[in-house]
Amino acid sequence: DIVMTQSPDSLAVSLGERATINCKSSQSVLSSSNNNHYLAWYQQKPGQPPKLLIYWASTRDSGVPDRFSGSGSGTDFTLTISSLQAEDVAVYYCHQYYSAPTSFGQGTKVEI
Amino acid sequence: QLQLVQSGAEVKKPGASVKVSCKAPGHTFTKFGFNWVRQAPGQGLEWMGWISGNSGDTNYAQNLQDRVTMTTDTSTGTAYMELRGLRSDDTAMYYCARGQGVRNPSAFGVWGQGTMVTVSS
Numbered sequence: 001d002i003v004m005t006q007s008p009d010s011l012a013v014s015l016g017e018r019a020t021i022n023c024k025s026s027q028s029v030l031s032s033s034n035n036n037h038y039l040a041w042y043q044q045k046p047g048q049p050p051k052l053l054i055y056w057a058s059t060r061d062s063g064v065p066d067r068f069s070g071s072g073s074g075t076d077f078t079l080t081i082s083s084l085q086a087e088d089v090a091v092y093y094c095h096q097y098y099s100a101p102t103s104f105g106q107g108t109k110v111e112i
Numbered sequence: 113q114l115q116l117v118q119s120g121a122e123v124k125k126p127g128a129s130v131k132v133s134c135k136a137p138g139h140t141f142t143k144f145g146f147n148w149v150r151q152a153p154g155q156g157l158e159w160m161g162w163i164s165g166n167s168g169d170t171n172y173a174q175n176l177q178d179r180v181t182m183t184t185d186t187s188t189g190t191a192y193m194e195l196r197g198l199r200s201d202d203t204a205m206y207y208c209a210r211g212q213g214v215r216n217p218s219a220f221g222v223w224g225q226g227t228m229v230t231v232s233s
Contacts, residue, residue, distance in 0.1 A: 040219040042157075049207050049223035050157065061221065093157055095219070100171055102147075102217035104157045 002027050002096050006105035013110065019081040021108045023094035028074050031098065038098035041070055041079045044107075045090045053092075054079065086112065116208050116224035123230045124198050131194040132227045134208030141189040142166040145211040147220060148182065148193045150204040158204075162216045163191060171216050198231045205229075 003026040013019040029038045037057035042050035052061045054070035057077055067082045081088055089112060094105040119133040134146065148160040161172035163182040170182050181194045191208055205226045211218035 038217075042220070049226055050209075050220070051223070052219060052221050055212070055219040055221075095157075097217035097219055100162075100217055101173055102159050102162075104159070107156045 004105040006108050010109040013084045021079045023077045025075045029096045029098035040095040042093045043090045118224040118227045121228040129196040134191045136189045146191040147209045149207045152204040203231045
């Protein structure tokens with residue numbers, strides 16, 4: 001099974017500043033058949049279900065602001081919020097869907 | 113925004129069973145797989161299993177496979193998750209989440225609003 005580990009567990013960022021969240025998988029999530037990384041990022045605000053932000057490691061889902069970006073390769077991935085807004089306060093999860101059982105990171109809490 | 117609609121909150125006694133439903137809008141139910149994910153209070157996300165909206169094939173998390181059953185009703189576009197032998201540590205918010213296609217696994221593009229299941233004597 002693939003284990004996903006995020007860092008840090010929490011971080012405080014000033015409004016307008018950059019937030020960076022890291023995610024490491026215990027095995028590569030790169031498919032050699034299509035050269036895609038099977039890695040997604042979700043945002044969960046209090047009292048709400050998670051929301052898909054990024055899939056294929058770097059593709060923003062429809063309607064996601066371009067201040068959110070995903071990068072990385074192999075086993076190391078990053079979610080960057082380029083200019084933190086008040087509405088970005090949430091817990092963020094990485095998720096590998098390369099192989100079953102699918103698995104999530106433990107979450108990173110972003111605060112102002 | 114497109115969202116899956118889940119059944120309401122449940123309170124159950126230890127040892128009982130609970131069945132949660134998840135209705136998908138539209139007529140594309142058989143083009144997707146449906147996952148169940150739970151979240152204990154203040155905790156992270158735990159994948160429970162997947163069911164194909166097309167074939168009914170299932171794949172369960174190893175730690176739950178003896179107690180969980182996932183089914184679908186394609187005539188109504190509804191997925192179901194039944195959990196038996198409830199324990200206090202099953203107290204959680206239960207989410208259904210639609211995959212981006214029929215592949216298992218896939219990214220979870222659409223989520224239900226969640227169903228709170230409380231297990232208490």
